Amino acid sequence: xxxxxxxxxxxxxxxxxxxxxxxxxxxxxxxxxxxxxxxxxxxxxxxxxxxxxxxxxxxxxxxxxxxxxxxxxxxxxxxxxxxxxxxxxxxxxxxxx
Amino acid sequence: xxxxxxxxxxxxxxxxxxxxxxxxxxxxxxxxxxxxxxxxxxxxxxxxxxxxxxxxxxxxxxxxxxxxxxxxxxxxxxxxxxxxxxxxxxxxxxxxxxxxxxxxxxxxxxxxxxxxxxxxxxxxxxxxxxxxxxxxxxxxxxxxxxxxxxxxxxxxxxxxxxxxxxxxxxxxxxxxxxxxxxxxxxxxxxxxxxxxxxxxxxxxxxxxxxxxxxxxxxxxxxxxxxxxxxxxxxxxxxxxxxxxxxxxxxxxxxxxxxxxxxxxxxxxxxxxxxxxxxxxxxxxxxxxxxxxxxxxxxxxxxxxxxxxxxxxxxxxxxxxxxxxxxxxxxxxxxxxxxxxxxxxxxxxxxxxxxxxxxxxxxxxxxxxxxxxxxxxxxxxxxxxxxxxxxxxxxxxxxxxxxxxxxxxxxxxxxxxxxxxxxxxxxxxxxxxxxxxxxxxxxxxxxxxxxxxxxxxxxxxxxxxxxxxxxxxxxxxxxxxxxxxxxxxxxxxxxxxxxxxxxxxxxxxxxxxxxxxxxxxxxxxxxxxxxxxxxxxxxxxxxxxxxxxxxxxxxxxxxxxxxxxxxxxxxx
Numbered sequence: 174x175x176x177x178x179x180x181x182x183x184x185x186x187x188x189x190x191x192x193x194x195x196x197x198x199x200x201x202x203x204x205x206x207x208x209x210x211x212x213x214x215x216x217x218x219x220x221x222x223x224x225x226x227x228x229x230x231x232x233x234x235x236x237x238x239x240x241x242x243x244x245x246x247x248x249x250x251x252x253x254x255x256x257x258x259x260x261x262x263x264x265x266x267x268x269x270x
Numbered sequence: 271x272x273x274x275x276x277x278x279x280x281x282x283x284x285x286x287x288x289x290x291x292x293x294x295x296x297x298x299x300x301x302x303x304x305x306x307x308x309x310x311x312x313x314x315x316x317x318x319x320x321x322x323x324x325x326x327x328x329x330x331x332x333x334x335x336x337x338x339x340x341x342x343x344x345x346x347x348x349x350x351x352x353x354x355x356x357x358x359x360x361x362x363x364x365x366x367x368x369x370x371x372x373x374x375x376x377x378x379x380x381x382x383x384x385x386x387x388x389x390x391x392x393x394x395x396x397x398x399x400x401x402x403x404x405x406x407x408x409x410x411x412x413x414x415x416x417x418x419x420x421x422x423x424x425x426x427x428x429x430x431x432x433x434x435x436x437x438x439x440x441x442x443x444x445x446x447x448x449x450x451x452x453x454x455x456x457x458x459x460x461x462x463x464x465x466x467x468x469x470x471x472x473x474x475x476x477x478x479x480x481x482x483x484x485x486x487x488x489x490x491x492x493x494x495x496x497x498x499x500x501x502x503x504x505x506x507x508x509x510x511x512x513x514x515x516x517x518x519x520x521x522x523x524x525x526x527x528x529x530x531x532x533x534x535x536x537x538x539x540x541x542x543x544x545x546x547x548x549x550x551x552x553x554x555x556x557x558x559x560x561x562x563x564x565x566x567x568x569x570x571x572x573x574x575x576x577x578x579x580x581x582x583x584x585x586x587x588x589x590x591x592x593x594x595x596x597x598x599x600x601x602x603x604x605x606x607x608x609x610x611x612x613x614x615x616x617x618x619x620x621x622x623x624x625x626x627x628x629x630x631x632x633x634x635x636x637x638x639x640x641x642x643x644x645x646x647x648x649x650x651x652x653x654x655x656x657x658x659x660x661x662x663x664x665x666x667x668x669x670x671x672x673x674x675x676x677x678x679x680x681x682x683x684x685x686x687x688x689x690x691x692x693x694x695x696x697x698x699x700x701x702x703x704x705x706x707x708x709x710x711x712x713x714x715x716x717x718x719x720x721x722x723x724x725x726x727x728x729x730x731x732x733x734x735x736x737x738x739x740x741x742x743x744x745x746x747x748x749x750x751x752x753x754x755x756x757x758x759x760x761x762x763x764x765x766x767x768x769x770x771x772x773x774x775x776x777x778x779x780x781x782x783x784x785x786x787x788x789x790x791x792x793x794x795x796x797x798x799x800x801x802x803x804x805x806x807x808x809x810x811x812x813x814x815x816x817x818x819x820x821x822x823x824x825x826x827x828x829x830x831x832x833x834x835x836x837x838x839x840x841x
Contacts, residue, residue: 194285194451195292219284222445226438243444 175237180264181205183235184257187227196220203257211254221249228264237268273323273372275461277303278312280334282446286454293458297465299325306446309335313363320370322701327461328364329425331448332379332403335360339406342399343382350395353402354409361413364420372698373627374420375464377457379407383429383437383448418678418699421464421627428456463622469696470686473603473623474577475555476519477568479586480530480537484549485509486611489540490532500546505611512614513548520553523633524624525575525640528557529567529584555640564591565598575640576749578688578785583623587611626686630679632726639750642722649722660755660819663720667729667759668823672706672713679727680715683746687730688785690752690792692745692778710735712767713744716760718751725751731760733767740768740810742778745789755817757792763822765814773810780804 175183185203192200197215201207208214210221225242232240242248242263248255255263275290275297277283287303294300304312309330320326333340336356338348368374381387381403392400414420429436432452441447466472481488486498486505500510520526526549530537537559541551556574558567564586572579579601586592587607596604608617632639646663653659672680681699688694697705706713716729728748734741742764747757768776780790782804790804797814798806808814816822 190451194454195288196285196451219282219445219447222441223285223451226440226444229440230438243440 174268175232175235175265177261177265179235180268181257181261183231183264184228184261187224187231188257190227191220191224194223196223205256205258205261207257209255209257209260210249211252214254218249225249228260232264232268237264240264240267242267272298272300273321273325274318275299275301275325275327276316276318276320276371277301277327277329278309278316278367279304279306279329280309280331281329281442281448282306283329285447285451286329286457289451289454289458290461293462297462299465307334310359310363313367316367320367322370322372322704324371325373325375325465326367326371327375327377327423328367329377329457330360331382332406333382336406339399339402342402343385343387345388348402350402350405353406357406357409358413361410364414365417368417368420369700372419372701373468374417375461376410376414376420376422377425378422379403379410380426380429418628418681423457423460423464425453425457428453428460431456459622460625463625464627466623467625468627468685468698470688471580472626472686473524473583474581475525475527475571475575475583476516477527477529477571477582477584477602478516479564479588479591480528480532480540480559482587482611483585483607483614484513484528485540485544485547490536493536494540494544497540497544499544506546508612508614510546510548512611512618515615515618517548517553519618519624520637521634522624522629523626523636525555525636526553527555527571527575528559529564529571529586530557530559531561531564532559534559552641553637555637563594565595568595568599568602576689576752580688580785583621585618626682628678628682630682630727632679632728635726636750639723639725642725643750645722646720657819660817663722663754663819665718665720665754665756665820666823667756667820668717668719668826669714669731669760669763670717670825672702672715674703676715676727677703680713680730683727683730683748684744687746687748688783689749689788690747690757691783691786691789692793693743693781694783694786695744706732711743714763714767716747716756716763718754718756720754729756729760731764733764735768735771735773738772738774740764740771740773740776742776745778752788755820758796758815758817759820759822761796761798761808762814762816763824765808765810766824768810776808776810776814778806780806 188201188203197220199215209216216224229240229242247253277287283303283306287301290301304316333343336353338353338356341348364374364376381400387399392398395401432450435450436453437449478484486509487496489497498506498509500506516526541547556571558571568584572582579599583603584595585607592604595602603623605621650659653662677699681702685696711734713732715727718725718728728751730744730746732744734743765776780793793806794800798808800806
């Protein structure tokens with residue numbers, strides 16, 4: 174399982190990669206309170222899919238319990254809203270046990 | 271409106287488009303991604319028409335563009351003729367697009383990532399998908415070989431560079447993106463280097479260090495007999511292979527030069543005497559082998575070769591030497607260099623700065639031309655002054671209206687020449703050909719030779735006749751032949767063309783760039799009257815004399831002008 178700090182490092186690494194890839198029209202912040210998904214977030218649907226798939230890949234590379242974030246519609250359904258911190262917490266929770 | 275890069279693909283190419291858009295400042299194009307999945311219609315009848323300055327990049331996978339090939343992958347028997355007929359349709363669509371725009375870039379075909387097919391039978395003609403793909407690719411290349419503005423980019427090299435991270439299946443199923451961001455980054459780098467090549471920004475000279483770069487060891491300490499080069503040693507073999515890779519660059523027109531802190535006699539003895547040296551003295555266009563600062567030597571090399579520092583790449587194993595050259599000569603490209611000599615070839619091949627869109631006969635013989643230039647300089651030192659030297663050269667300039675055979679080299683010259691270039695227009699072969707075909711326009715090419723040898727097609731002049739005025743649109747000359755009165759001979763020829771059309775004035779507008787200062791100096795010394803905004807004019811009733819030291823042939827005939835100038839217009 175991943176600690177919160179480990180999960181945060183993964184999420185921030187993915188965000189930096191997405192910035193390098195110019196996925197979002199503006200540079201995404203890596204600060205824990207920065208919105209990623211929902212109001213204030215600047216990822217469109219392609220950016221969101223890229224983020225979730227990259228997080229899954231990074232978790233897999235770290236040897237954690239496999240994540241299936243893209244299959245969880247609560248992450249990108251109507252009204253979904255997640256900050257960097259919340260995505261890191263989600264990873265911590267989903268890789269438990 | 272700025273020229274565009276149109277992306278035409280069978281998949282969601284938006285991630286690639288975003289990368290290219292972020293680099294718009296660097297490549298100067300706006301980027302437009304067409305709706306994916308409509309490749310042939312997108313080439314034949316694009317939603318937004320292609321403009322003559324645009325680039326069309328087609329990234330279509332074989333199994334999506336050739337339906338029969340998808341069936342082959344599913345192990346259905348498909349006759350080769352049927353596959354090639356589909357390739358014909360694709361080729362026709364590409365050629366149609368190529369006639370509308372400046373350049374088409376096609377991403378070449380590979381087997382689907384991870385596809386093993388029939389294993390050992392994959393390459394068997396008539397059965398294996400691998401064999402079918404080779405036939406399709408070869409057929410496509412044959413169909414496109416006559417299109418000078420169609421080029422291919424290698425998807426195989428991008429995926430090989432990235433390895434197993436080349437694709438994430440989930441991105442395909444969720445977003446129809448078949449490649450990873452790393453693959454797109456490799457592709458974007460190739461697009462940038464291709465555009466740079468088209469604009470004449472490719473590097474032209476590799477300046478290389480000697481000790482521990484060209485060979486292993488320090489020649490001043492061990493003599494050439496003690497160097498690690500060739501033999502039965504892995505590092506010795508690696509240095510030989512690195513020299514071979516440099517030699518291959520030289521064969522395609524990239525000059526080699528040396529900047530080394532050494533005793534010149536000792537280093538040259540190694541180059542001449544070591545039996546395993548691949549590169550010999552004549553392979554280098556110039557060298558600075560001394561104890562002076564390398565940055566100073568590199569600046570002198572650029573001067574000697576008549577090239578700007580932006581044409582140079584410097585390779586050195588020593589990080590502090592690289593750092594110093596980077597700091598003092600920021601225009602010189604100084605790539606990071608591996609500590610391990612077995613990686614030198616890989617590092618050289620990874621450099622994209624040599625990409626060009628055409629290679630001419632002049633490129634292949636450039637080193638020989640620089641050797642001739644060295645002989646000219648030595649002759650100049652022995653001559654009784656500049657005029658006597660010029661007279662002794664026996665310069666012959668052949669002017670010829672642009673022909674189809676010369677179009678590739680003329681376009682290359684137009685796009686590569688920076689210093690002695692009046693307008694710095696950058697045109698594709700199609701654009702130059704179309705421009706020249708219009709009424710009232712002429713494009714002339716100039717070949718230069720003298721008693722030391724041929725310099726090839728090294729000058730270009732285009733003029734536009736409008737009523738009583740003839741305007742020089744392009745006036746450019748390779749730096750290799752500067753200073754031999756070819757400059758004035760071309761102006762004389764422009765004057766004869768103006769007179770032939772009854773013009774009373776010959777004019778030229780100089781467009782300044784970062785690098786064409788020498789051209790402005792030339793025009794200011796030309797005798798033409800300068801007015802504001804760098805407009806230069808010559809009243810055509812006065813003859814613009816041809817230099818006496820130059821013989822001029824026009825379309826294969828000796829020029830009939832009666833007058834020559836012994837020292838007119840000291841350009």
